[in-house]
Amino acid sequence: MKKIEVIQNVLEANETIANRNRQLLDKHKIFVINIMSAPGAGKTSLILQTLTRLKGKLNIAVIEGDVASTVDAEKVQSEAKAVVQINTLNMPESCSLMAAMIESALKDMPLDNIDLILIENVGNLICPAEFTLGEHKRVVISSLPEGDDKPIKYPLIYVDADAVIINKMDLLPHVDFDIAAFRRSVTGLNPKVEVFQLSCKTSEGIEKWCSWISEQVRANATRR
Amino acid sequence: MHELGVTENIVNIALTKAGEAQANKVIKINLVVGELSGFVPDCIQFYFDSLSKDTIAQGAVLHFESVPTQLRCRDCSTIFQPQDTMWTCPKCAERSVEIFKGRELYIESLEVE
Numbered sequence: 203m204k205k206i207e208v209i210q211n212v213l214e215a216n217e218t219i220a221n222r223n224r225q226l227l228d229k230h231k232i233f234v235i236n237i238m239s240a241p242g243a244g245k246t247s248l249i250l251q252t253l254t255r256l257k258g259k260l261n262i263a264v265i266e267g268d269v270a271s272t273v274d275a276e277k278v279q280s281e282a283k284a285v286v287q288i289n290t291l292n293m294p295e296s297c298s299l300m301a302a303m304i305e306s307a308l309k310d311m312p313l314d315n316i317d318l319i320l321i322e323n324v325g326n327l328i329c330p331a332e333f334t335l336g337e338h339k340r341v342v343i344s345s346l347p348e349g350d351d352k353p354i355k356y357p358l359i360y361v362d363a364d365a366v367i368i369n370k371m372d373l374l375p376h377v378d379f380d381i382a383a384f385r386r387s388v389t390g391l392n393p394k395v396e397v398f399q400l401s402c403k404t405s406e407g408i409e410k411w412c413s414w415i416s417e418q419v420r421a422n423a424t425r426r
Numbered sequence: 427m428h429e430l431g432v433t434e435n436i437v438n439i440a441l442t443k444a445g446e447a448q449a450n451k452v453i454k455i456n457l458v459v460g461e462l463s464g465f466v467p468d469c470i471q472f473y474f475d476s477l478s479k480d481t482i483a484q485g486a487v488l489h490f491e492s493v494p495t496q497l498r499c500r501d502c503s504t505i506f507q508p509q510d511t512m513w514t515c516p517k518c519a520e521r522s523v524e525i526f527k528g529r530e531l532y533i534e535s536l537e538v539e
Contacts, residue, residue: 206447208533212435212457295428328464329428354511358462361525390513390521393500 216333219301223308223336230313233422234321235415236299236335238359239343240352241325244369246274247402248343248411249320253281255412260317260419265307267299267324274322284311290324298329301336318419327352331359338422339364346370346379353387360388365396367411372401429465432531433473439533440483449538452483456535460493462528495528 211217227234237245246266253262263284266274275287286307290296293303299321311319321337323330342363344352347370353360360366366388368381385397396414400407436455444452459465467490478484498505499515500522506515514521 203453203537203539204447204449206443206449206536206538208439208443208535210439210443210533212432212439212531212533215435215438216431295431297428300431332428332464354513357513357525358464358529386521390523393522 213332216301219305220334220336223301223304224338226308226313227319227336227338230316231423232313232316232319233339233419234319234335234337235339235341235418236321236323236330236337237341237343238323238327238330238363239325239345240327240348243325243343243345243348244402245322245325245343246277248367248369248400249278249322250281251402251405251408252320252412252415253278255408256318256415257281259416261315262318262320263311263316265299265304265319265321267303267322269296269324283316286310295329295333297324297326298333299323299335300333304335317423318415327356327359331356331362339418341365341367343367343369344384346373346377349378350380350384350387353384353391357391360391360395363388363392363395365398365414366392368397368399370401370403371399371406372404429469430473432465433470433477436470436474436488436533437477437481437483440486440536441481443536444482444538447536447538449536450482452486452536452538454487454489454537455483455533456489456491456537458491458493458530458532458534460528460530461495462525463531465531491534493527493530496526497523498526499523 239245261283264278264282266287270289270291272287275285279285288303340363342359398411440455471488499520501520502518504517513523
């Protein structure tokens with residue numbers, strides 16, 4: 203019997219493809235945001251609001267990740283420059299998008315005519331935390347009905363987030379969600395994170411979120 | 427739920443390394459899995475048994491070394507194991523902490539013949 207030292211990260215295969223995606227995106231000066239949340243927190247609504255608000259200012263494409271259906275792609279179709287729907291149902295991983303899925307989605311996109319790609323990950327707070335896609339920023343949405351304890355229960359996804367959005371602010375009078383406690387938990391895990399409070403229903407706070415995106419896209423374009 | 431792809435990677439790495447060492451059989455794969463990583467050892471073993479069939483890794487034992495979560499207080503730098511889900515520093519009660527250990531998922535070594 204012989205022992206072979208290996209020390210090799212099992213997720214390396216995904217990370218290699220993610221790096222390749224990132225190089226391709228940087229070559230085309232495309233900024234990419236990976237949007238993650240539990241099912242129903244408002245990923246599609248936020249994407250729709252963002253598309254409407256930034257239409258005419260930025261060319262935005264959307265990659266929709268769902269276990270099944272094209273419901274979300276149909277919703278954003280008319281507003282986006284390009285939409286690719288990924289269904290994870292028959293893939294080895296149905297619970298999260300993976301870098302290889304993004305690599306193949308990018309082949310179907312007019313990369314020279316896009317400034318920003320919004321990726322809607324599969325609704326899940328656990329699995330997407332483990333897989334990088336080649337994105338520039340990771341955004342997590344938490345909505346008021348989910349409760350303020352999610353950063354305590356699912357810390358990893360918050361640890362790596364660049365921005366956290368508190369959505370459905372219009373429901374604040376009706377639910378027991380302690381905004382200060384939530385913000386404390388999030389910034390405790392991740393002091394540099396940006397936190398936005400908004401409502402996709404009333405559009406409150408959307409402008410601030412869209413300004414942040416525009417700034418990020420501009421900074422990324424001038425970086426090179 | 428995402429163990430299948432991860433297990434494919436484990437099988438690929440093991441077969442590559444065993445091939446490089448001109449081994450005839452993989453006896454054991456030693457894996458290090460952090461407590462915070464969302465991977466379930468039983469599930470990895472289940473997929474492994476099926477994916478390694480008819481390869482030199484068939485029948486290999488997967489040994490999982492679990493790494494407990496360790497946090498570092500951003501304020502006083504104390505490294506501690508959290509006692510509950512609140513992640514509060516036991517020394518200064520600060521709740522600003524970073525993950526020091528517990529996210530690992532790697533193959534440490536192989537035992538072959």
